[in-house]
Amino acid sequence: MADIISQIETEIKGLKLKVQKQNVGKVIEIGDGVARIEGLSDVQSSELLDFGKGIYGLALNLEQYNVGAVIFGDFTKIKEGHEVKTTGRVLEVPVGEDLIGRVVDVLGNPIDGKGAIKSKHKYPIEKIAPGVITRQSVTVPLQTGIKAIDALIPIGRGQRELIIGDRNTGKTTVAIDTIVNQKDVICIYVAIGQKTSKVAQLVAKLEELGAMKHTIVVSASAADSATMQYIAPYSGCAIGEYFMDQGKDSLIVYDDLSKHANSYRQMSLLLRRPSGREAYPGDVFYLHSRLLERAARLNKDYGGGSLTALPIIETQANDISAYIPTNVISITDGQMFLESDLFFAGVRPALNVGVSVSRVGGAAQTKAMKSVAGRLKLDLAQFRELQAFAQFSSDLDPETRSQIERGRRITEVLKQPPYSPVLLEEQVVILWAVTNGYLDEVEIEKVKDFEQKYIQYLKLKNKKLLSDLAIQKVLDEKMLKDLEKITKDFAAIFMKGSKKNG
């Protein structure tokens, strides 16, 4: 104890105290988390304001004689006439390795009860996105572990891929699956305006699956003020940028940006900014574009790190042509569209392959996956065209019928339960088997059984093939020959077994 006191004493002696020059103002109006302050003539835009009693705010509207500011935390303690000081700082959040495995609020304070976070570095929440010189194109894949995504809408590291769909279509599940499947990528999950119970469930699930070891959860729940919800994605992004700057790969999920736009609309209307379409302010596009532009893949001179963004947008009645969805679609490098009809039909993940695209992910796909995905896309496209005729199957010519049957089996293979990511090599072999017609004879109900047993059989008979595929990520001639032989054998055994069982 005495040691600590003497240490503090010596350090205080070394402290240089200066005359403090401050710019002050007076609160003239307060309500709904927004204050109007008279004075503060030297304040900068987005500067942190000190309201005293540990309450801070952000200066947003700078007018001739007064300033519109939003308040973080409990604004009920602030009264008219309250003195406000400028701080000369912009809003910063603690960043670093210490945050991994933790649940934090928007300002980086822990909310998981696991003690204080001792972080050495701080990053400003608003930052200009990396420039052209610092970037390189997306070439490394980010495996989601979801067959449909990795094969048809591949995501690369540094890409921005939108997950869009109605409520309850599995948007969060896709994002969580992706987080669970990561090994060397640090993941940040930003919950914006969600129920606290849902966030708690999600953290418990991540912990159960062992994914919290590489994940940071930033939460601005529905109970938090609109201001907190507004800055949540920026603060999560700053945390991700730190890892990117360290040369690491990171992934950030914004769940979801529709609620973010809503909170920004609330803030803007209270700040009396002019409103535009659907009462959103004029800069709602810039709100999301400046955020998503911060996702990047840096080139080797700048450390070679990356930040992949998976923003989520909730649509109303599958309408992707609404204001916010179209904005975010145009900003991102592609979108995964999850459809409620498909979800209720049992196709899960309920990915609408026709509308979903990945604009840059193709370059990042492994050669092995590319070799099977081309055929898969073609088969699925043909199936979609012919699907309307599926109910007249008895009147169709054999070729059309076989195409429909193939499509059905592919759809069945692409179904996947939540929280069960599939390894790349396993994805490649099963997709290879289905596109090469080895499952054509298998009944649709038994496709899942076939898949499971097929992988087990492969592991038993030729484990080297799978491990080689995992390392080389290429399906060469020899591998193909081996695969063909094993698959033929297995298909024969499986058919025999299923006939026996009736």
Add this chain to the structure above:
Amino acid sequence: MKKNKQLQKIITKLVEISFKDGKIIENQVGRVIRVLKSQPQSEAIESLSAYLKALKREERKYTMYVEAAIPLSTAQLQKMKKIVDKKSKITRVVTSINPDILGGFKLRIGDEIWDETILGKINQVKEAIISGRYN
């Protein structure tokens, strides 16, 4: 909105002519008030309150508020005024005694505050200890 902006512009000009060398010209203020009063009642109230607010705001720019723990001598105040005068023109000095600041003084001109109080320094030490920036 447009009307408000116009009013603000007029008020700014009226305030400008109400001051000379940092001092209020009382005759001028009286004349402006008479003119503003002659408007229809609702407009008169609005413009008068805006004018008075702006007048006070402008006056604060030329006033030096000094807060100290003990009464300061005239010589001390004069010295202070001389130093501050180099940066901005001061025409009025208002002093107040506040024992809570423990010692030193606090200067306020317009929106700016120079804090040279013991309380301010204690707060600086406190902040340094809390944030761990002292090392």
